[in-house]
Each structure stands twice: as structure tokens, then as C-alpha cells.
Amino acid sequence: MQPSIQKTIDFVKKTLANAEAGHDWFHIERVYKTAQNINQKENGDDLVVAYAALLHDIADPKFNDGDEKIGPNIAAAFLKSIEVDQSIIDHVILIIENMSFKNSFDQNSFTSREMQIVQDADRLDAIGAIGIARAFTYGGFKNRVLYDPEIKPEQHLSKETYKNTTAPTINHFYEKLLLLKDMMNTNAGKDIAEERHQFMLLYLKHFFNEWEGN
């Protein structure tokens, strides 16, 4: 392993030592592994993919008064401190600034192969068995009910309504998780998403059966 990657891993682990479960070091490690897995087929730049995957959640705006600049700033300062080339830093920062689901509501002008790979890897961690676990962890943290048949899922057309919803956690499946399969950028990402998507559909089928006492 490149020494600069090891340094980045050490920095991220230390920085996220007290992070909540949805965005802890293990989320980063899964995204990093999945991004490397996808990149074996997609042939992006290994270093850009690695830095972007490792640093993409270094400071969550949700826990920083909504400030979306803190994360990219911390990532850029760290990469500079270990003397990464400025052109690589600039690319990694553009990826981090543009890849999150809530930012997909904005008109994004930036894309690159590496951006597509890391974005796919991050989205894949929101679906399937892990995605289900993360959704209920988030819902528990926010004190949301599991499900309420009276509250129908909404289609969020803006970043604000998506961020401010207080709907039951099951609604999140219809508002985000089940949409991600068709938002994959890479073919390798699509293949993995398909399997995880089917698993969520099966999960929901059981959930509603059990809800009815069956």
C-alpha cells in the first residue's frame, strides 16, 4: 500500500473515532473496498478513487450546522499536509463536493470517471442489508417510528424537503433507497445494486406481511 494511503486511513480513523454509526470508519472502509472493487472493472485512477472514498464523509454537514464546506476544507488541508499533488487534491475535492445524494437535487456540472465510481460505492452502502441497517439506525437516532400506514411516501423534489422530512423510516425506502438502483453510474455498480435492490424488495415484503400479523 502507498504510504500516503496508509496516512489517509490513519487520519480518517482518528477523525471519525466518535462518529455516529451511519458515517463511522466502517462506512468509510466499506465504501473504500466497494470503490476499489468497482474500479477493477472501470479503470479509474487508483489514488483519486482511494482519497475520495476515504475522505468523502470527513465532516458531515448534518452535524456541523449544515456547513457543506467544512468537509472539503478538512480533506484539502489534510492532503496538502501529506504533499499530494495539487491537481489530485483539486479533483478529490470536486468529487467530495458533488457526490452526495442530497446534492443530486442540484444541477451538478462536475463529473469524472472517479467521481462516478466513488458515488456508486457510497450509494451502494445505502442499499441492501447494510442500507437497511443504516436506515433504521438513522431513524432511531432521530426518534422516528418504523412505519405509519397513514403517512404516505413523498417524492422529494428539493434538497430542503428531503433533508427536513420527519417521516417514518419505511418511507425512506420509497423516497430514496429504492431509487438508487437506477441512479448508478457504472456497469459494475449497477450489477451490485441489482442484487441489493432485490434483497430490499424481499425485506419489504416480509415487513408488510409481519405488520399484518402474518
Ligand code: ADP
Ligand atoms: P448522503 O450523505 O448521501 O446525503 P445521508 O447522510 O442523508 O446521505 O444518509 C446517510 C445514511 O442515513 C444513509 O444510509 C441513508 O439512507 C440514511 N438516511 C438518511 N436520511 C434518512 C431518513 N430520513 N430515514 C432513514 N434513513 C435515512
Ligand code: NI
Ligand atoms: Ni458516505
